[in-house]
Amino acid sequence: MMPIHELLSRIRWDPAFGSADFTLGYWDRVQERIVTVPLREATIDPQDHFAFDVVDDEGEVHHVPFHRVRQVFRNGTLIWERPAPP
Template sequence: MLGYYDCVAHHIVHVDLRDVSFDPENRRMLKFVDEDGVVRSMPLHRIKEVFRSDMRIWHREH
């Protein structure tokens, strides 16, 4: 799972890694399906947390 900073909602949103892929046209962007089923794009610098087995293994401040 990864957490990204949502600039509109002003909080970190968590996304299952199974729903995330690299944008084939721009390797600095991720694509994922949100909880509403909408395909979203996000730049890599917005990733703020990474989890493995429900444990945070990496983070950076925003």
């Protein structure tokens, strides 16, 4: 399986691949479920190799570690999935 950092780099730097609509699905520990967010709404600092920021419906900013990303969708199709922890 490709590491999430490599997939995000491909989305960023490959114009043909990255021009699609991407969605990240991350594990929310409070809600105990996968929460999906459009990649365009996530703030990814290229210098931060550990997490990204996302704002929820109530306007609260969440700092989400990359290891909690469980799924990535491209144009609605699942293209990447991390196995659930035991």
